[in-house]
Amino acid sequence: MSACWPSEEEKWAFWSRLIHHYCGEYQESQVMKDLKAIVGDKECFIVTSNGECHFEMSGFDPEDIYEVEGNWLTMQCSRACHTALYPSLDMAEKMAAAEKDGKVPSEMVPHCPKCGGPMRIHLGIDQEYIEKDAGQRRFQAFLDRDHGKKLVVLELGIGPHDQLIKAPLMRLVDMEPNAVYVTINLGEIYITDDIREKSFGLDGHLGDVLHRLREVCEE
Numbered sequence: 001m002s003a004c005w006p007s008e009e010e011k012w013a014f015w016s017r018l019i020h021h022y023c024g025e026y027q028e029s030q031v032m033k034d035l036k037a038i039v040g041d042k043e044c045f046i047v048t049s050n051g052e053c054h055f056e057m058s059g060f061d062p063e064d065i066y067e068v069e070g071n072w073l074t075m076q077c078s079r080a081c082h083t084a085l086y087p088s089l090d091m092a093e094k095m096a097a098a099e100k101d102g103k104v105p106s107e108m109v110p111h112c113p114k115c116g117g118p119m120r121i122h123l124g125i126d127q128e129y130i131e132k133d134a135g136q137r138r139f140q141a142f143l144d145r146d147h148g149k150k151l152v153v154l155e156l157g158i159g160p161h162d163q164l165i166k167a168p169l170m171r172l173v174d175m176e177p178n179a180v181y182v183t184i185n186l187g188e189i190y191i192t193d194d195i196r197e198k199s200f201g202l203d204g205h206l207g208d209v210l211h212r213l214r215e216v217c218e219e
C-alpha cells in the first residue's frame with residue numbers, strides 16, 4: 001500500500017491491528033472447509049489476489065499458492081534495496097499488543113537490515129513492490145505438468161473485468177482442450193463467448209454455492 005503515513009509508528013499500528021485481526025485470529029471458515037472437501041486429493045493450485053494468507057492457514061500447501069499481489073504475512077524493504085522477504089506475523093502480534101493511542105512504540109518499528117530504511121508489508125503492485133517470481137514459476141510449472149489433462153478452473157468471486165487473474169484464466173481455459181470453467185459470483189457472472197461452451201456460471205453467494213457443490217461432490 002502506498003498510503004502516506006504521518007509516521008512509521010502509525011503505519012505499523014494500522015498494519016499490526018489488521019494482521020492481528022485477519023491473520024492472527026483467523027479461524028478456518030466454512031468456505032475453506034467446503035473448498036478443501038471439493039478439492040479432495042486432486043492436484044490443485046491457487047491463484048489469489050487476497051493477501052491475508054487464509055488459504056495457507058486453512059491447510060492448503062503454500063507451494064500450491066500464488067499470491068499475485070503479495071501478502072500480509074511478509075514484509076520487505078520499502079525502498080526495495082534487496083529482494084528478501086521477512087515474516088511479519090510475530091512482529092505484528094507483538095506490536096498490536098503494545099499499541100497505544102494509534103501508535104506502536106518507536107523501538108518496535110522495523111528497519112531494513114541492509115539499508116536501514118523503513119519496511120513495508122509485501123503487498124500491492126507499485127514501483128517498490130518486489131515481485132515474487134517464485135509463485136508465478138510454481139504456477140507455470142503446474143500448468144506445464146498438467147497440460148492437456150482434465151482441468152477445472154474454479155473462479156471464486158472475482159470481479160467481471162479483473163485483468164490480473166480472471167482474464168488470464170479465461171484465456172487458459174480457451175487454450176486447454178480439456179478445461180472447464182466454473183465461475184461463482186453474485187449477480188456478476190461474466191464469461192467470454194469463446195469459452196461459453198465449456199463454462200458454468202453459478203450466480204449466488206459464494207458460501208451457499210460452494211456448500212451445495214460440496215454436497216453434490218459427496219453424493
Ligand SMILES: [Zn+2]
Nearest residue numbers: 077081112115
Ligand atoms: Zn533496504
